[in-house]
Amino acid sequence: VAKVDQLNVSTSGAPGGQPMLFVHGFGCDQHMWRAVAPAFEGDHHVVAFDVVGAGGSDPAAWDPERYSSLEGYADDILEVVRELDLRDVVVVGHSVSAMTAVLAAVAEPDRFAGLVLVGPSPRYVDDEGYRGGFSATDIEDLLASLSSNYLGWSTAMAPVIMGNPERPALGAELTASFCRMDPEIAQQFARVTFLSDCRDALPSVRTPTLVIQCQQDVIAPVEVGEYVAREIPGARLAVLDATGHCPHLSAPEATIAAIRDFLPSAAPVPA
Amino acid sequence: VTRTGPSSDRAHSAFLDALVHDDPVALYDSAPCGFLTTTPDGLVVKTNATLRTWLGRETADLAGVATFGDLLTVGGRIYYETHLAPSLLMQDQVREVALDLVRADGTHFPVLLNASLARGEDGSPRAVRIAVFDATERRRYERDLLEAKERAEASQREAVALARTLQQTLIPPTPPVIPGLDLAAAYHPAGHGAEVGGDFYDVFRVGADEWVVTLGDVCGKGYDAAIVTALVRHTIRALSVGERSPARVLSGLDEVLNRHDTDRFCTAVVLYLVRRDDGWEVTAALGGHPPALLLHADGQLEPVGGRGPLLGILDNATFAEQHLRLRPGDLLLLYTDGVIEGGRGSDMFGEERLLQTVRDAPPRPAELVAAVVGEVLDFQAGTLRDDVAVVALGVADGVRP
Numbered sequence: 001v002a003k004v005d006q007l008n009v010s011t012s013g014a015p016g017g018q019p020m021l022f023v024h025g026f027g028c029d030q031h032m033w034r035a036v037a038p039a040f041e042g043d044h045h046v047v048a049f050d051v052v053g054a055g056g057s058d059p060a061a062w063d064p065e066r067y068s069s070l071e072g073y074a075d076d077i078l079e080v081v082r083e084l085d086l087r088d089v090v091v092v093g094h095s096v097s098a099m100t101a102v103l104a105a106v107a108e109p110d111r112f113a114g115l116v117l118v119g120p121s122p123r124y125v126d127d128e129g130y131r132g133g134f135s136a137t138d139i140e141d142l143l144a145s146l147s148s149n150y151l152g153w154s155t156a157m158a159p160v161i162m163g164n165p166e167r168p169a170l171g172a173e174l175t176a177s178f179c180r181m182d183p184e185i186a187q188q189f190a191r192v193t194f195l196s197d198c199r200d201a202l203p204s205v206r207t208p209t210l211v212i213q214c215q216q217d218v219i220a221p222v223e224v225g226e227y228v229a230r231e232i233p234g235a236r237l238a239v240l241d242a243t244g245h246c247p248h249l250s251a252p253e254a255t256i257a258a259i260r261d262f263l264p265s266a267a268p269v270p271a
Numbered sequence: 272v273t274r275t276g277p278s279s280d281r282a283h284s285a286f287l288d289a290l291v292h293d294d295p296v297a298l299y300d301s302a303p304c305g306f307l308t309t310t311p312d313g314l315v316v317k318t319n320a321t322l323r324t325w326l327g328r329e330t331a332d333l334a335g336v337a338t339f340g341d342l343l344t345v346g347g348r349i350y351y352e353t354h355l356a357p358s359l360l361m362q363d364q365v366r367e368v369a370l371d372l373v374r375a376d377g378t379h380f381p382v383l384l385n386a387s388l389a390r391g392e393d394g395s396p397r398a399v400r401i402a403v404f405d406a407t408e409r410r411r412y413e414r415d416l417l418e419a420k421e422r423a424e425a426s427q428r429e430a431v432a433l434a435r436t437l438q439q440t441l442i443p444p445t446p447p448v449i450p451g452l453d454l455a456a457a458y459h460p461a462g463h464g465a466e467v468g469g470d471f472y473d474v475f476r477v478g479a480d481e482w483v484v485t486l487g488d489v490c491g492k493g494y495d496a497a498i499v500t501a502l503v504r505h506t507i508r509a510l511s512v513g514e515r516s517p518a519r520v521l522s523g524l525d526e527v528l529n530r531h532d533t534d535r536f537c538t539a540v541v542l543y544l545v546r547r548d549d550g551w552e553v554t555a556a557l558g559g560h561p562p563a564l565l566l567h568a569d570g571q572l573e574p575v576g577g578r579g580p581l582l583g584i585l586d587n588a589t590f591a592e593q594h595l596r597l598r599p600g601d602l603l604l605l606y607t608d609g610v611i612e613g614g615r616g617s618d619m620f621g622e623e624r625l626l627q628t629v630r631d632a633p634p635r636p637a638e639l640v641a642a643v644v645g646e647v648l649d650f651q652a653g654t655l656r657d658d659v660a661v662v663a664l665g666v667a668d669g670v671r672p
Contacts, residue, residue: 025353026353027357028353028354028357031361032361095353139345141344141345141346143346144346145344217352218340219352219353243313244312244352246352249357249360250360
């Protein structure tokens with residue numbers, strides 16, 4: 001079975017343009033990019049997919065073994081890129097998918113021309129000489145609440161789709177699955193995400209990289225974004241005057257501007 | 272409308288009284304749910320008294336100081352940032368979200384909340400309004416439900432394992448290897464196998480080159496039926512010691528069942544086989560059971576097994592046996608009624624389909640059994656309405672003296 005079918009891949013924009021691959025993080029699905037991705041459709045081949053277990057991905061694609069580490073998610077990015085035969089790809093990854101994008105780019109540097117890491121964190125749990133923002137106890141609390149609050153997590157998002165007179169396009173296209181995930185998959189995804197440590201991969205990145213960081217982000221604090229930008233050779237850091245973990249939703253214009261600014265450094269190298 | 276009498280006066284003054292107490296400001300503060308308004312970033316702007324009482328917090332600790340995330344557990348905060356905040360921005364509202372708020376003393380307060388995002392005239396987010404409902408009891412109930420679900424799933428797994436174990440005592444673990452006889456057998460339980468079925472088969476030796484093959488069906492399912500099935504199987508074994516007539520074995524079984532304190536009846540077919548020359552001499556008898564099918568090497572199909580009534584019903588029932596020969600290339604198929612009575616809607620698998628399957632199958636016992644079971648499973652989309660037992664016999668290759 002092709003990964004592009006399993007992961008509900010959608011493409012838009014200029015078919016001949018440089019590919020931009022948008023990968024959402026833990027929570028919700030590819031619709032998260034709706035305020036940002038269209039801005040690049042004029043000159044880029046825009047591709048997005050639903051991470052396994054999320055949104056419109058095929059439940060049969062889930063495999064606890066394959067997704068027991070972030071490598072499985074990184075392999076999905078590589079498979080999508082290969083199946084669509086994308087080259088000089090700019091990956092825009094949010095949250096945990098920023099890290100799987102890093103792993104993918106380290107594994108196959110030739111495929112990628114740029115990395116845009118939105119709210120990345122290579123490690124959430126504090127370590128000696130490193131502040132991830134969470135203690136080990138905090139993450140245990142999260143994982144415990146995932147298992148004990150089964151109903152709350154599985155059905156927290158009632159599939160309410162509101163008509164919005166100001167923005168009629170919004171809502172109608174949202175699927176009922178937005179922000180819903182099979183609780184067992186969500187639980188393992190959270191475990192793999194929040195217990196991961198990708199710090200060692202950062203210095204191996206050879207792809208031009210932009211880190212987009214919100215001024216206030218409890219999931220990935222500014223110092224974590226600074227750490228990522230420092231560890232990846234040549235990476236640039238854009239700190240947005242925004243709050244929360246999803247600048248592509250809360251500050252889409254600033255996010256678009258930061259990416260636009262970066263794109264020339266990720267231009268395809270002429271063969 | 273004219274109001275007269277003391278009772279409508281009372282209603283009128285109660286109405287006025289309620290108006291005063293339901294004044295919007297008073298209602299906001301003392302509503303039976305908590306209210307909370309934050310900036311789109313989550314900074315708390317306003318709370319009502321109900322919420323502050325629940326949380327044991329003062330306005331001074333909240334408004335302009337705390338974010339909504341500060342009122343959540345760490346797990347809840349991550350959930351808020353990764354699920355709730357995006358949903359609010361995308362859909363302008365969320366409903367029935369289960370979260371724990373943290374009280375001033377650090378204890379958790381389980382709530383259900385609805386939230387909506389208010390936008391300004393230009394469409395930009397202005398404020399998040401959150402209504403909070405005490406869900407302490409509901410959460411406890413949900414936890415109980417979840418535990419009950421886990422227990423039920425564990426019990427279900429145990430029941431299936433127990434049913435399988437019990438079922439395995441009713442059929443030989445592996446069909447025995449009989450010199451000169453090629454034999455294959457299969458059993459498939461009804462449904463998901465949680466219940467032990469009444470079908471059984473058995474193969475055992477009664478002398479040098481003398482064997483008994485039997486297959487049958489005790490009516491009903493479950494442990495009660497399994498007890499009778501065990502009785503039937505062991506009775507056939509016991510009666511077959513020194514008794515070479517399947518008809519007399521069935522008479523004996525019939526009497527045992529009639530005297531047994533059960534109203535369950537049973538059907539069975541019993542074959543007595545003796546090896547002769549290049550094949551087997553077979554004596555067959557049955558009680559209330561679908562006849563066995565003899566498929567000759569030339570493709571002819573013949574129902575065999577004699578005649579006899581259901582077992583455990585009539586006094587002094589008689590059973591007529593049939594003698595036949597199993598020659599090289601012949602096949603003999605025994606099956607329970609789950610094969611032909613298995614249905615798909617009102618459509619039954621039926622004898623015709625069985626005969627066709629037998630004709631089409633490769634002429635070897637293992638393949639014949641696989642074909643019959645496969646067709647029956649396919650017909651019922653993999654989930655059987657009744658359990659199914661199938662035994663097939665043929666003369667083994669290279670048996671000629």
